[in-house]
Amino acid sequence: MAVNAAPSGKAPAGRLAGRWVPWLVIGLWLVLAAGMVPLSGKLSSVTTDSAVDTLPAGAESTKVAALDDSLPGGEDSTFVFVYHRAEGLTAADRAAVQRHYDTLAKRYPAKTTEAGDEDDEGSPTSLSTDRKAMTFTLDVSSVYGPPEELVGPLRDAAKDRPSGLELEVTGPGAIDGDMDAVFDGIDEQVLLTTIAVVTLLLILTYRSPVLWIIPLVAVGAAALTSMGTVYLLVKGFGIVVNDQNSALLTILVFGVGTDYALLLIARYREALHHHENVRGAMVHALRGAAPAIVASAATVVSGLLCLLVADLNSTSGLGPIGAAGILCALVAMLTLFPVCSWCSAGGSSGRPSRGSARPWRRSRGCGDGSAPPSTAAGGWRRSARSESSACSPWGWRATLPPCGNRTSSCPCRSRSPASPFCASTSRSSAASR
Incomplete structure (x- = not known):
């Protein structure tokens, strides 16, 4: 028998229990999503890994890097081609190296050539003293594209060489190109991996193949909103966002949002013992869990904002980036997540429809009119029965509220x-x- 149940047909106390409030919240989130989704896609366009942007503005190394970029040819990409054969290079090998250099020099000519340079430079190729390796350096102007677009065609152009002659393309340009290739699409990979891990944890926690969708939708909305917010911060305040900070933002929002959802649902399950009206149960859960959630978010945000005093621009930018993610997760889990849970449990009537609130009440315990755990069937209920067989001194049954x-x-x-x-x-x- 429920305790302190709300009278039938009567809305719970408080304005938050009004029937129009959940639909208003959902409508506001839809409007917010319409504006934030396009902005979240632009976040990658403002990320930078340039040394000039990430290093402290007053550091001498930053000034040197800025001067190097401003000098003629400072934006050129340097590639070093290293040919080697363990038995020693043959005449055919040396001819192939010279042919590769001539071909690439014609394909990527320098923007300007001073008179007499070719006579002073001598041979562009260099042979090692043991005659086992041979190298040449190629400077490619930025007008031909960034390093990540050049390193592949350069390696393909040198494939036509004698059998056994090995080639390695290195140098600053090749290193930058390979690094960009490694981190290309890392945001999507991190997002998919995070979603998979959070989904697995929610399924194991709720022991239901369906309930994990509601927290995941709310956390996903918070992640998109945080990306759009960070984009606005970059445009408005000029904070520095690199690829690493962008990936950490996604992980942070999903982790914090899932944590808040677990705490709120635990209070909601407890409230369902005392409220037959699902709106009243959710309002009671919010009143009980919101202070702890807000205090936790405020503590994390305060700690992250301390990074603003860091000298590195990439580190100081991580503070407002993380704070924006925490605040977006907080707002989503205290507004969107409760109303989505309310709609899935009882709809606009305020009372649970047939079987709709049953998954939330799965761990109610004894004395509520439900079947005892010993008579339950199915894999999920067998898991719940084994969990509720004994009381653990370490709080193992934290999801089982007092009856x-x-x-x-x-x-x-x-x-x-x-x-x-x-x-x-x-x-x-x-x-x-």
Whole structure:
């Protein structure tokens, strides 16, 4: 029998329980998503890994890098071609090296050539003293494209060489191109991996193949909103965002949002023991969990904003980036997630439809009119039955709320008073009575 149940047909106290509020919140989030989704896609266009942008503005190394970029040819990409054969280079090998250089020099000519340079430079290729290796250097202007677009065609152009002659393309341009290729698409990979891990954790936590969708949708909305917010911060305040900070933003939002969802749902499950009206249960859960969630978010945001005093621009930019992610997750989990859970449980009627709130009540315990765990069937209920077989002194059954019954058959009566969880359960039961 439910305790403190709201009267039938009567809305719970408080304006948040109004029937129009959840739909208003959903409408506002749809409007926000329409504006933030396009902005979130532009975040990659403002990320930078340039040394001039990430290093401190007053550092001498930053000034040198800025001067180097401003000098003629400072934006050129340098590629070093290293040919080697363990047995020693043959005449055919040396001819192939010279042919490769001539071909590439004609394909990527320098922008300007001073008179007499070719006579002063001598041979462009260099042979090692042991005659086992041969190298040449090629400077490619930025007008032909960035390093990541050049390194592939350069390696393909040197494939026509004698058998056994090995080639390695290195140098600053090749290193930059390979690094960009490694991190190309890292945001999408991190996002998909994070979604897969969070989905698995939610399925294991809720023991339901369906309930994980609601927190995941809310966290996804928070992630998109945070990306759009960070883009606006970059445009408005000029903070530095690199690829690493962008990837950390996604992980941070999903991790924090999932944590807030687990705490809120735990309170919601407890409230369903005392409220037949799902709106009243959700309002009660919000009133109980929101102070702890807001305090946790404020602590993390305050710590992240301390990074603003860092000298490195990439580190100081991580502070507002992380703070924006935390705040977006906080707002989404205290607004969008509750109304989505409310709609899935009872709709606009305020009372749970047939079977709709049953998954949230799965761990209600004894005395609520449901079938005892010993008679439950199915893989998910067998998992719940094995979990609820005994009370753990480490709070193993944190998802099982107190039922408040005084019957001798209730397992809550046989819990050890030495258990911290059982002690909190006794206090909660006494308070409810």
